Amino acid sequence: MKLLITGACGFVGSALAECLLERVEGLSVTGVDNLMRPGAEINRGRIERLGVNFFHGDLRSSSDVSALPACDWVIDAAANPSVLAGLAGGASSRQLFEHNLAAFGNVLEYCRQHQAGLLLLSSSRIYSIPALAAIPLRVRNNAYTIERAGPFPAGLSTEGIGVGFSTASPLSLYGATKLASEIMALEYGAAFHFPVWITRCGVLAGAGQFGTASQGIFAFWINAHLRRRPIRYIGFGGAGFQTRDAFHPRDLAALLIAQMRTARADGQRTYTAGGGAANSMSLAQLTAWCDERFGPYSPAADPEPRPYDIPWVVMDNTAAAADFRWTIETPLPAILEGIAQHACNHPDWLEVSHA
Numbered sequence: 001m002k003l004l005i006t007g008a009c010g011f012v013g014s015a016l017a018e019c020l021l022e023r024v025e026g027l028s029v030t031g032v033d034n035l036m037r038p039g040a041e042i043n044r045g046r047i048e049r050l051g052v053n054f055f056h057g058d059l060r061s062s063s064d065v066s067a068l069p070a071c072d073w074v075i076d077a078a079a080n081p082s083v084l085a086g087l088a089g090g091a092s093s094r095q096l097f098e099h100n101l102a103a104f105g106n107v108l109e110y111c112r113q114h115q116a117g118l119l120l121l122s123s124s125r126i127y128s129i130p131a132l133a134a135i136p137l138r139v140r141n142n143a144y145t146i147e148r149a150g151p152f153p154a155g156l157s158t159e160g161i162g163v164g165f166s167t168a169s170p171l172s173l174y175g176a177t178k179l180a181s182e183i184m185a186l187e188y189g190a191a192f193h194f195p196v197w198i199t200r201c202g203v204l205a206g207a208g209q210f211g212t213a214s215q216g217i218f219a220f221w222i223n224a225h226l227r228r229r230p231i232r233y234i235g236f237g238g239a240g241f242q243t244r245d246a247f248h249p250r251d252l253a254a255l256l257i258a259q260m261r262t263a264r265a266d267g268q269r270t271y272t273a274g275g276g277a278a279n280s281m282s283l284a285q286l287t288a289w290c291d292e293r294f295g296p297y298s299p300a301a302d303p304e305p306r307p308y309d310i311p312w313v314v315m316d317n318t319a320a321a322a323d324f325r326w327t328i329e330t331p332l333p334a335i336l337e338g339i340a341q342h343a344c345n346h347p348d349w350l351e352v353s354h355a
């Protein structure tokens, strides 16, 4: 089987290349990346040593995409993944549009031309911010948790957020590029008869992730705590109760393998996947974990809200578990320990990440 990974030098793309080459016999992987993410260059040598056939190319350029060899499947892991992209953080709204949406049009054309199946990595950010902000929550052990008494809006259960949850705008500019990509992917798949699987991922985290305050929060927080750099509990009263679930790309890889091996052409194509409630943690809990690991260090409180911030995200894995027998294998403490060891071994990681 021949696989193309876009964004192959990013955190998720490079980790997926490694896991899939380990697990899928006879797999050959082509990777493409424009190396725009600070730090991505580091992964270029790493994936080439693993045997990935790497192309330095920009997906916004149709001639770069048409130079890529034919493959059976594409994992689309290229994007500007910051929820603040287009508003802050050095990327204009036009750049966000071009990298996340216009470039994706070239990926879809590639799939049409080569009849390649598509695995799109979408995001929990495709959900409505007002609807997410309205989820009934309470505080338990310094973390937001869902108020179990309900009643719940469509798509929400005690297991978390599922595919039926509201996608009404506003979502964030980033989230909108992802939702638009989902719609275009399904339409291309139906019109041109290639398989499409969409996975709406919760936070992905692990050693080697490029972390900034607006993206890759677990890696950013652990590296910043270790080095006593300024960290802030932003919004929500400055208490740090905002909570996310997290999962490792190697668990995502298992789901993508199951999707590629599934022959069915009809039925559900879009799934939610994340760490689930067992792999969720608030910033305050993450600080407590870091205090144990590196000694005490206190974040500042900054109650001023930040655009697009939401208090709680936990993805519902029920459908992915039922349809693909998929479960999370990597517990959150193992993910955190992996990041901590990597942070200890890479004293310049925040500079590498341009945090």
Ligand SMILES: NC(=O)c1ccc[n+]([C@@H]2O[C@H](COP(=O)([O-])OP(=O)(O)OC[C@H]3O[C@@H](n4cnc5c(N)ncnc54)[C@H](O)[C@@H]3O)[C@@H](O)[C@H]2O)c1
Pocket (backbone or CB within 6 Å): 006, 007, 008, 009, 010, 011, 012, 013, 032, 033, 034, 035, 036, 037, 040, 057, 058, 059, 060, 076, 077, 078, 079, 080, 081, 098, 099, 103, 121, 122, 123, 124, 201, 202, 203, 204, 205, 210, 216
């Ligand atoms: N990390 C997460 O928590 C998370 C959660 C949900 C979804 N996702 C999705 O997973 C994917 C990968 O995220 P990540 O965390 O690895 O981000 P990342 O920034 O580490 O990797 C993205 C890679 O894409 C490359 N890229 C961007 N625009 C490109 C273009 N026009 N042409 C070629 N390469 C380009 C970048 O150079 C980078 O190496 C993204 O699509 C993101 O939306 C990530």
